[in-house]
Amino acid sequence: MSDITASSSFIDSIILNQVQKEAVLYNEGPQLVFAGAGTGKTRVLTTKIAYLIKHAGMFPNNIFAATFTNKAAAEMRNRVEELTNIPCTGLWIGTFHSLCARILRREAFKIGYESTFTIYDATDQLSLIKKVMKELQIDERTMQPRLLRRMISKYKNACIPPGELDGAGKSFFEREVINAYARYQRELKRVMAMDFDDLLTNTVFLFRKNPDVLETYQNHFRYVLVDEYQDTNLSQFYLVKLLAREHRRIFVVGDDDQSIYSWRGAKIENILSFDKVFSNTKVYKLEQNYRSSQAILDFANSIISSNKNRVEKKLWTPLKSSMDVVVTRYRDDRQEADAVAEKIGDLSSGKIELGDIAILFRTNAQSRIFEEILRKRNINYVLIGGTSFYERKEVKDCLAYLRLLVNPLDSIGCERIINVPPRGIGAKTQERLAKVARNKEKSVFEIVLSKDFEVISGRAVKGLEELSDIFNHLIQLKENSAPLQDILTQMLTETGYVELLENEDTEESRMRLENINELLNALTIWNEENPQKTLTDFLEEISLVSDIDGWKQSGNAVNLMTLHCAKGLEFKAIFLVGLEDGLIPSRQNFNDELKLEEECRLFYVGSTRAQEMLECSYVDNRMRFGMYMPMAPSRFIDSVPPALYRFVDQSMLFTKPVKPIRAPLRKKQHAEKRKNREFFYQPFYDDFSQETIQYRMGQMVAHNKYGQGKILSISGFGVDMRLTILFHDGSRKQMMAKFANLQAL
DNA sequence: TTGTTTATTCTTTTT
């Protein structure tokens, strides 16, 4: 199969190092590539696929390649097309979730679904779990719905259906979980929906229960490739094994040092024991880094070297001279954000574009202060992640209407919109409807459609009939294959959704209208680009998009994202902020050795995103839950030898201890929060104009007549800034900043 | 039944 003479011409046209080349050309069995950060992993993968198509006689259609995001998949598809000059629309490349969805749509009836099944996102999932809990009379105070969701997800990740779980001998709590899990799965099937985990596990179940189906796919997928293999979970492992166990043409790439998704069920063991599962695996190690400067690599290597559970490797680069890695200490998150913004301003007036810069943080909540300050300084930014477009209330409402047109059994969707906009169908009415539906063995939505309400009071009937008429009209439009955007527009006008928002006329309502318009646009464009696809396809695509998918690196905006989101990306300059104990590592992982190591890897992943410049920072005090909390620098920075970075202290002299004010305050909480904030300092940051931030409260200064003193307060700004200073002789003076001619100490 | 105010929780990270 591998014709080296024929292939070498093609391979030679692509620049690959020796190891990369060997990995691409070898074709005799399972392969595992350990690819450190920035070692050209994507290049190897795309070249491998191109090689298979061009020289190993495979059709794009016969290749199954799982990536971590749809964005990565799209880029790789393009790259392969460039390399081969062969259209690759047939190539099975995508996230595990989308690949599985594709398989499940075809084979749905074999596992008791129709091909139009609905995909439930995390929010829908939680709604259904709450509903199940109510039915089972499980108190939300004894078991948090989120916890139950996590437990269920755990079972699913391991591909254990509720039927295989035995409650005997288990704790009461566990029995309740199993019970709820069983009920939840039954409900999902009843409403013809699958959650994210189901997409993977149901595919595995499909193959396990139908050997003939499995065989078809085994024969069809002649090569199986997996990117980011360190972040696959058990069900993904089973899937890959099922597909590849006969022909053993499997190629996986990953880096155990970049495994950061164990909380989502990822098993680092998958990569560490791959060669034991697939015998005679060829193992490759890519260690030459093509991304970062030597200083950054030294720093990163040092971070990761303190982890015990890893395959030893060390990144290196032939590049020599480089900028120091900087670690900066700030007083608080506001100062941190402000200083970072200022540095970004400086950088972007030099040779680095805004788009080459990223601010990375641990939690989404940290983004807000950066947004605020970047806006104030008129620096363009893009925030990747956070609450995505498709999670907005108004967008989800629209989608719920559309979902019901495809799947009238979708009870969560129905509950969402039955009284939105308000049409007098409250909790009582919905309860009664549910009863009627149960008696007639139909879904609530079907009852509404057929206007078969029975015992419902006059007021509610009016609203229900209205809804019924609207939907019957929409269904008619759909059957006449009206364009999707027309159906949505119709819905928006007939329900009065738009009218309601227009009448509200607030900043928020205008924004919602804008979002709805954006959705309409997206729908129109999608419709034009995919004339043969259906509403089901559209709904699937948007439920499986990741935050990063829509993003493309643009020249004129700083990128803000979480460390997790940054995986696989690179930037010339990185600001890794909030490097504090409790954040990195997260407080919740303090007491777990393995999770601490994962937090360390997260820091490593963040650092290795940088090409030329890496600046980390931590603060002494951070606003969390609406109040200031004292913070300590991350333990991970302590383990790095000081020689590997340059330390800068910007925290100044304002070091009053701050008491953490926590939980049992209840009624006094509000007042306490305010006090906490006032105690901290007045908002002198609020009106900084670019160049006047040289004075800070508590700062020590020297005056050439009065000697040393401490700044007590600052008022005004710019040329009007006045300082109140307490001098060492006990005198208190107020002076204009611009005339005082002070020296900072 | 609806819209308003008040209390409470929430922060890891995401397909």
Added chain:
DNA sequence: GAATAAACAA
């Protein structure tokens, strides 16, 4: 400080 749940008035 924001989002959500609960409590309340109209």
